[in-house]
Structure formats: C-alpha cells, structure tokens
Amino acid sequence: MTQTPRPPRSHPIHSLRRRAALALLLPVLAGHWPAQAQTELTDLARIKASGVLKVAVYKDNAPLSDGPVTDMKGLDVSLAEALARQLKLKLSLLPYDAGENMGDDLRNMVWRGHYLGYGPADVMLQVPADKFLAQGNPQVMIFAPYMRQSVMLMHDTRKLADAAVPEDLKGVALAAERGAGAASVLMGHGGGLLRNQVTIYNTGVEAAQAAVDGKAVAAFVTRAQAESVLFRNPGAAAHFRLSKLNFNNGIADTGWPVGMAVRSANRELAQALEGAMKSLRDSGEMLAIFKQHGLTLTAP
Numbered sequence: 001m002t003q004t005p006r007p008p009r010s011h012p013i014h015s016l017r018r019r020a021a022l023a024l025l026l027p028v029l030a031g032h033w034p035a036q037a038q039t040e041l042t043d044l045a046r047i048k049a050s051g052v053l054k055v056a057v058y059k060d061n062a063p064l065s066d067g068p069v070t071d072m073k074g075l076d077v078s079l080a081e082a083l084a085r086q087l088k089l090k091l092s093l094l095p096y097d098a099g100e101n102m103g104d105d106l107r108n109m110v111w112r113g114h115y116l117g118y119g120p121a122d123v124m125l126q127v128p129a130d131k132f133l134a135q136g137n138p139q140v141m142i143f144a145p146y147m148r149q150s151v152m153l154m155h156d157t158r159k160l161a162d163a164a165v166p167e168d169l170k171g172v173a174l175a176a177e178r179g180a181g182a183a184s185v186l187m188g189h190g191g192g193l194l195r196n197q198v199t200i201y202n203t204g205v206e207a208a209q210a211a212v213d214g215k216a217v218a219a220f221v222t223r224a225q226a227e228s229v230l231f232r233n234p235g236a237a238a239h240f241r242l243s244k245l246n247f248n249n250g251i252a253d254t255g256w257p258v259g260m261a262v263r264s265a266n267r268e269l270a271q272a273l274e275g276a277m278k279s280l281r282d283s284g285e286m287l288a289i290f291k292q293h294g295l296t297l298t299a300p
Contacts, residue, residue, distance in 0.1 A: 043266035047122055053089040055080040056109040056121035059097050062205045063228035063293055064126060069095045075224070076125045078289045079146065079280075083123075086276035094121040102128065103137055111139040111263045122262065123273060129257040129300065140261045144274045145300035146286070147224075150255025151182045152242040154208055154226035155218035163218065163243050166194065174198045175207035175216035182220045185247060205229055212236045220245070223255075224295055231294025257300035 047053060057065035057076045065074040072095060084091035096119070099105045106124070113119040127133075129145040153163050160172055166189045176183035178200045187195045199216060201207040204225035211219040212233050219226065223242060230237040260277075262270050280286040290297040 042268050043122075043263070044268040044272055047089065047269065048087075051090055052092045053080075053084045053087060053123070054092045054094050054121040055083070056094045056096060056119065056124040058126060059095045060203065061098075061126070062203065063224055063295065065095065069093075075147075075289065075293045075295060078292065079286075080125060082280055082285060082289060083273060083276050086279055087272060094119060102133055106137050106140050106261060110261050120263070122266075122269065124261045126258055127261040129259040139264055141264045141267070141270050142259055142261045143270050144277045145257035145259035146277060147258050147290075148255045148298045148300050149258050150223050150244070150298075151185075151220065152223045152226055153218050153220050153245050154211055154230075154240055154242055156211060156239055157241050158239055159217045163245065165246050166190065169194055169197070169218065172197060172218060173216045175201055175210045175219040175221075177204040177207050177221060177225075178202055180204060180221075182222070186220045189247065209233075211240070223298075227295050228293065255298075259300070 041049060057072065057074075057080065059069070060066060061074070061076075063074050064076040065072055067073045072093060077093065080093060081091050094109065096105075096109055096114070099108060106127070108114040109119050109121050109124045111120060127142050128149075129142055134140075134142045153169075155163055160168070163169060166186075170193075174186065174194065174197050176186055176198055182204075183198070183200060187198050199207075199210070201210060204219075204221035205228060207216070207219040208221050208226050208229035210216045212229060226240075226242055230240060260270075260273060262273070277286075280289075287297050
C-alpha cells in the first residue's frame, strides 16, 4: 500500500499553519483574546445591550399587579417602570401565575424558566426577604427589600370598636381570601372557634370590599389589600380601622419584608437594581408611588 508522503517542512502548507498559530498566540501574549474567543457579556451588559429590562410580576395580585397582561396596574408595576427608567431601559413585564410554593416561582421566573416555555425574567418582584427561603434556593439572590407585608384586621368600628385578640371576633361576620395564610390562621384558631363566621372570597381585595359593602364586619387581609380598598372608597374609610390581631399566645405578627430576586450569578445586575431602588427612595419617588396607589410606605 502506497503511503501519501508528508509535505516537506518548507512546503507552503506548513508556513500557513505556523502563521495561523502565531496569529492566535500573539493576542494571548499581549493579554487579549480574539473576538470569537472573548467571554460572554456580563449580565448587566447583556441587558443594557438589549435595551430591555424583563421584570416578573404575579398575575391577579391586586393591588400590586393585576389586570389584563397587556395593561397591568399596581404598585409592583409602577415600581418596575421606575426601576427600568433608572437603568435607562425599556420595561418588559413578564406576568405569571403563582406556583405551588415560592421555590417553584423562583425556579420558573428567575433561574430556569417555566416548562411551558416562558421566562426567566431578569428580576422578580414581591419576593419575601427571608433567610430560610434564600438558603433553600441558592440559585437566586434575594435583595433590596422595598416594603413590609403584614396581615391586618380591617374592621367597621361602628360594629366592632376594638379587636386585639381572636376572641374579640366571636359572633362577628368575617371575610378572608381563599388559599391565603391569613384565612388558614383565622379558621384554624382554637380548633375552628371562628370557622363558621368566615366567608371566603377569591381575593383579599374582594374580602375587604365585602366589609365595606356591609357583607362582613371585618376582613382579615394584608395591609396593602385593605388600604387599596379604603383608598377606592374614601367615604367608608372614616368608619374602618386596621388592627393587628395577636395569635399564638399573644405574639403579634410583625409581617415580612419583600424584595427582589435575580440569578445568584447576576451580582452586577443586583447592584445596579439596588442602586436604582436607593435613588427612588432618596428622591421621594418611592413614597409618591406608594401614595399613588393609596398604600403606606412601611420600613422593610
């Protein structure tokens, strides 16, 4: 069998190979890589290059994010718009349905994407700033709390002047949100002491509105839900009070801080968003956003 002879070292093919190898080596010696070998853009640079900030917000979560996906309204929507402006980017909202738990939502909307093919977003709003949640989800970074959520009793003072402990609610018509922790706490207290007094509504806003409409004396909902309903019904606001109920041997629920989440590798983006949030606070725009929606800006 005849073997194809190898070209002599003086053959032009060897000269071409040596020149090609040198062309690749020189940028390395100079501390640079050719364009095709450069590392990918950083997370923030990639977003700025696209000109768009993708923000994940919950669907059907009034007064924070609610309405048609093409025209959503609420505190988180306004905040997303303000953050995008601070970063000189256009806003692209990514509304989504809540999953079974917060871990599902973080997986679907922050670090992996939903199995139906949408997501992840660049940042997700309305994430509990909880160390146990963070420890259980190392793929994300939770930061920059911007409000404190808390559960309150919104009650008609003409029918229930004061309420400090659950026993004060005996015989009182109550309203709560379907599937919410507040409803579970209320109905489960004392082995079901108040269960037969509670009417369940699809949302906390509907529960609060039921109290304003006289269908219930009190609603056990979040402060934001209660305040948004009273903001829309100024005539009723004078007759209602928000009280904190003490459960579990008199220990009051202090609520929970709420912030943002990005992928744990996207630290540059997190720093930029945290800076943007600080600017909104320092300028007074954050306070104006809360007032626009009838909500109290509470320290996280």
